[in-house]
Amino acid sequence: MANSTLTKQRSEARRSSVALKSAMAVTGAILVLFLIAHMYGNLNVFAGQETFDNYSHHLRELGEPMLPHEGFLWIMRVVLLAAILIHIYSAAVLTARARKARPVRYVKHKSVQQTYASRTMRWGGVIIALYVVFHILHLTTNTIAPGGKSDSPYERLVNGFAPEYWYVTLIYVAAVVLVGMHVRHGIWSACATLGLNREGRRRTINAIAIAIAAVITVGFLLPPFSVLLGLVG
């Protein structure tokens, strides 16, 4: 009897808030790794149109002939989509539980030490998700093409972030800054959720989280700003 109880309890615990958070931590880590790879790809813009367009082209040929054309890219897209869906689903369930956990709000509430990054995880995440849809329509499918459509990824970038479309750049900057903050608290939180945090490692984990967030933010902001300032064109 005792045995069945624990087995039952264990399957119940797989739906616990800690289990959902772990799913968010793992999928978040996959997305951070993708961001770093994506950032590296973007930085190829400084090597000129040929290199940049070749990089994009090679992504489609990666793994050939072991994989079909665009095979690697589609595997990555499926993995990323799954990661995003699991991440958003878990976040939605946890947010709903948190809202329910405090039915009556405080008349007066003061936070003692929470960071801006940690406070903006939920709405920031929603805004990032909306931005990703716009981003794919803009630069991947080129459905939205400020400055004109092109088959060359380099030209799409240069056209899209041209000074006359400053609002596209503005939206991009806002999204990248949000991503940076999301990653900053996300890495810290994921480490805690996966049980890596210890009091003695707090500074190190925070420093790593800030460093990765800063590199991602700056790395993604460099290309559009270079286009805006006419350094790339």
Add this chain to the structure above:
Amino acid sequence: MNITLRVWRQKGKADEGRMVTYKVEDVSPDMSFLEMLDVLNEKLTLAGEDPVAFDHDCREGICGACGVVINGVAHGPETTTTCQLHMRSFSDGDEITIEPWRAGAFPVVKDLVVDRGSFDRIIQAGGYISAPTGTAPDAHATPVPKADADRAFDAATCIGCGACVAACPNASGMLFTAAKVTHLGSLPQGQPEREARVIKMINQHDEEGFGGCTNIGECAAVCPKGIPLDTIAQLNRDLLGSLASSKAE
């Protein structure tokens, strides 16, 4: 000191409740916060009004009975229990807002008193060790490394006041649960039930309607006993290990 209080008044569980303003005059800076409330209650009683109900017991910061949200912060401006907070932390003419702990798992019984029975049920789910009682074993019968003993003791200082839940943006009871999991999980006596304990306690925690932890750290910042935030990481580690394990008991 003259103080203006805005206090949450609620007649019972079914009552809607509202903020009521009171003036308290001639408050000594050396009074504790609860003594200031005693002065208010004497005044209310003499006027034939219902005194403000609040929980308290030892009034020396070790029992965990007292606790209200003062100006939006659990236990108020000092990192201590409400009974150990003194009026010298405020200034003459201040307006002070006093509210009960706000969480679905802590329903208001009356005014500032909440029912923290959910904490008891989390402890009942696994916050213990099963050992035959009898004469106390020799102190050196089971060696415990000093670092483990210190860690267990730090976690064991939790008095279950509920400030962590009150301060948490998600009304999560994770720091409380983690303190107990860390306390017992750090000691040799707690090992046989370690895997089952964390699973049962987390399930009870979620069943009581507490939210999940988002590692923001408000809980540890207001904890009067300084329970470290990394106990939550230890709880997570133990839970993930338990979920991966196939041990039946």
